[in-house]
Amino acid sequence: MNLILLGPPGAGKGTQAQILVDRRDMVQLSTGDMLRAARTSGTEMGRRVADVMDRGELVTDEIVIGLIRERLEQGSAGGFIFDGFPRTLAQADALGDLLAEFGQSLDAVIELQVNDDVLVDRIVGRAEQARAAGQPVRADDNAESLKVRLMEYYKKTAPLIGYYHAKGNLQSIDGLAAIDAVAAEIKVLLDRCA
Ligand code: ADP
Numbered sequence: 001m002n003l004i005l006l007g008p009p010g011a012g013k014g015t016q017a018q019i020l021v022d023r024r025d026m027v028q029l030s031t032g033d034m035l036r037a038a039r040t041s042g043t044e045m046g047r048r049v050a051d052v053m054d055r056g057e058l059v060t061d062e063i064v065i066g067l068i069r070e071r072l073e074q075g076s077a078g079g080f081i082f083d084g085f086p087r088t089l090a091q092a093d094a095l096g097d098l099l100a101e102f103g104q105s106l107d108a109v110i111e112l113q114v115n116d117d118v119l120v121d122r123i124v125g126r127a128e129q130a131r132a133a134g135q136p137v138r139a140d141d142n143a144e145s146l147k148v149r150l151m152e153y154y155k156k157t158a159p160l161i162g163y164y165h166a167k168g169n170l171q172s173i174d175g176l177a178a179i180d181a182v183a184a185e186i187k188v189l190l191d192r193c194a
Helices: 013-023 031-039 044-055 061-074 089-101 116-132 143-157 159-167 179-193
Strands: 003-006 027-030 080-083 108-113 170-174
Touching: 003 013, 003 159, 013 027, 013 080, 013 179, 027 031, 027 061, 031 044, 031 061, 044 061, 044 143, 061 080, 061 089, 089 159, 108 159, 108 179, 116 143, 143 159, 159 170, 170 179
Parallel strands: 003 080, 003 108, 027 080, 108 170
Antiparallel strands: none
């Protein structure tokens, strides 16, 4: 089972992906996490992506598709949860090609619907919590980068909703519900696909 979680920054994709990893034998592929790991690795690629990420802009398709390809090559018994990928139509096309190349298919695309006010509150709240706990705050969790991240989402990622709707994969759920309620809805949808 291969699944995409789609939605703006702060929609809860990472939280739901983690729940799925705990409950099913699935692997979470978060390009955001992979890029944050790359930027601390001291590589040339890491240096190139750091500034782009901090501004809230998207990293090039070439880089993220390369990261995804490397991980897909290793396989996963229970399938993959794509979290934060694809973020552009070119990435969506590339994912379709990669899955086909590895003899896999896309089983579901679940859109977490939320409104912008909540996103800003959640992300600012996440930064404040981290600060209070003495943990590092993500460099892009500030009002200025967030504005850019939301604009990038609407310009480049939101068109994927139409794209997957046309392909017949899209299912949308209310991302404003409580974490457990969202998880329960996702479970219903996935059980239906299985
Ligand atoms: P969020 O969804 O909270 O914005 P992520 O951790 O998914 O955070 O992504 C953080 C940043 O990493 C993005 O703003 C972007 O710069 C980069 N990034 C992550 N995934 C992609 C992707 N698929 N394509 C391009 N850039 C990406």
